[in-house]
Amino acid sequence: MARAFAALVAVFLVLAPSVRPAFAEDAATRAAKRHYQKGDKLFNLGKFEQALAEFEAAYQAKPIPKLLFNIAQAHRNLDHYEQAIFSYRKYLSLVPDADNREAVLTLIDELEDKQRDAEREARARQDALDRERAREQA
Numbered sequence: 001m002a003r004a005f006a007a008l009v010a011v012f013l014v015l016a017p018s019v020r021p022a023f024a025e026d027a028a029t030r031a032a033k034r035h036y037q038k039g040d041k042l043f044n045l046g047k048f049e050q051a052l053a054e055f056e057a058a059y060q061a062k063p064i065p066k067l068l069f070n071i072a073q074a075h076r077n078l079d080h081y082e083q084a085i086f087s088y089r090k091y092l093s094l095v096p097d098a099d100n101r102e103a104v105l106t107l108i109d110e111l112e113d114k115q116r117d118a119e120r121e122a123r124a125r126q127d128a129l130d131r132e133r134a135r136e137q138a
Contacts, residue, residue: 029062032061032067034058035058039058039074043055051070058070069088069104072086076107079118082115088107
């Protein structure tokens with residue numbers, strides 16, 4: 001009987017280190033996942049403002065670098081050029097070996113072009129308004 005007990009204890013000692021409790025996600029990870037899933041659904045429906053809010057809430061809950069890509073995508077679709085560029089660059093700085101690195105760099109280039117065009121158009125509109133005001137005052 002003592003031998004059987006000793007054998008049982010020996011088996012337990014050998015197997016115990018390999019038996020681990022099931023991984024339980026922490027509250028922050030669960031919250032981030034919940035917000036991400038909501039944001040993804042909203043993004044797919046074209047509700048980019050709401051999707052952005054959910055992606056940002058996910059990042060606030062757990063700052064997972066890959067969420068910055070989703071945040072950038074929402075900003076891009078809202079024509080928030082500066083914020084999109086910032087988020088893409090931050091994403092690449094935190095995930096330098098990202099699989100989509102080349103595509104992200106292309107998106108940054110395209111957004112910088114759009115930003116320059118938008119700034120030029122805004123200056124042209126302002127110049128036209130200034131000329132119109134000057135004519136009215138003359």
